Amino acid sequence: MVLDGRKYLKLLASYRPVAQKCPYCGTSTLSASGRPSFCNFCEQFAGVQAGASSPFEAIKAQLDANSTEAALKSADQLMKGNMDPEQLYLLGVFYLNLSTIEFQSKDYNQMGFMEPNADNIRASLDLTMKWKECFFKVIRIVGGELQGNIQVDPTMVLMKFMSEIRLQRYVDAATTLRTLQSLDKRGTYSEYALLVYSVEKDTKQAQASLLAALGSGEMNAYYYLAKYLAKQGKLKEAESLLSTLSTSVEVSMSRELLYRIRLTEEASKM
Numbered sequence: 001m002v003l004d005g006r007k008y009l010k011l012l013a014s015y016r017p018v019a020q021k022c023p024y025c026g027t028s029t030l031s032a033s034g035r036p037s038f039c040n041f042c043e044q045f046a047g048v049q050a051g052a053s054s055p056f057e058a059i060k061a062q063l064d065a066n067s068t069e070a071a072l073k074s075a076d077q078l079m080k081g082n083m084d085p086e087q088l089y090l091l092g093v094f095y096l097n098l099s100t101i102e103f104q105s106k107d108y109n110q111m112g113f114m115e116p117n118a119d120n121i122r123a124s125l126d127l128t129m130k131w132k133e134c135f136f137k138v139i140r141i142v143g144g145e146l147q148g149n150i151q152v153d154p155t156m157v158l159m160k161f162m163s164e165i166r167l168q169r170y171v172d173a174a175t176t177l178r179t180l181q182s183l184d185k186r187g188t189y190s191e192y193a194l195l196v197y198s199v200e201k202d203t204k205q206a207q208a209s210l211l212a213a214l215g216s217g218e219m220n221a222y223y224y225l226a227k228y229l230a231k232q233g234k235l236k237e238a239e240s241l242l243s244t245l246s247t248s249v250e251v252s253m254s255r256e257l258l259y260r261i262r263l264t265e266e267a268s269k270m
């Protein structure tokens, strides 16, 4: 059976998603079913009780208000000497997002000419170093705890896993996925991680994981469906899905994927 992008495009357009506040990053994240789902920005499970307000929320609010400079300043401040894996993970997602925005702002209109804007490229490289550093720290910190403490929180392990995925350390990610599967008896976290892994690595599991996640109304699954379709060479279907998705939800990795799809399409025209 093949996943039909057009069918899911119709389903996506018919949704009236319900907003919920992510307890980690403070984003107003959308769920198609109204049931708790994974945050569109930080990809953590939003259906948990919010603890004390996270220092990251203020940074995300600045980013949402387009005060990028201010957000960047606050983020740099928060990153200094920070050894809290949750904060470092959120900062990693933040810098990763910003690096994509910076890199793309070199010029959408002149995309065919590939005239790089040196300032934006430099800013983007600087941000890339920062997101990599954040994710590497998450891996080291959570990894150290894992050795000494079996009762580690699935949330932390998911953050480590997502950090490994973003750094394309797939062998490590596979090991972390197995740890998560043994820790997370209810399967909420490990099923999401399995979806991410199988789509990123294009394994046989991808279809089954996508069907389950799409069936439960997980909005982020539409991003992974688009990625899956793009890997199958169905660029047009992937592009339509991402465009439709972006009218209701801002899934953080969507922008980068859409950009790469358009670049590929552009290149094939030349």
Ligand SMILES: [Zn+2]
Residues within 6 Å of the ligand: 022, 023, 024, 025, 026, 027, 039, 040, 041, 042, 043, 044
């Ligand atoms: Zn979040």
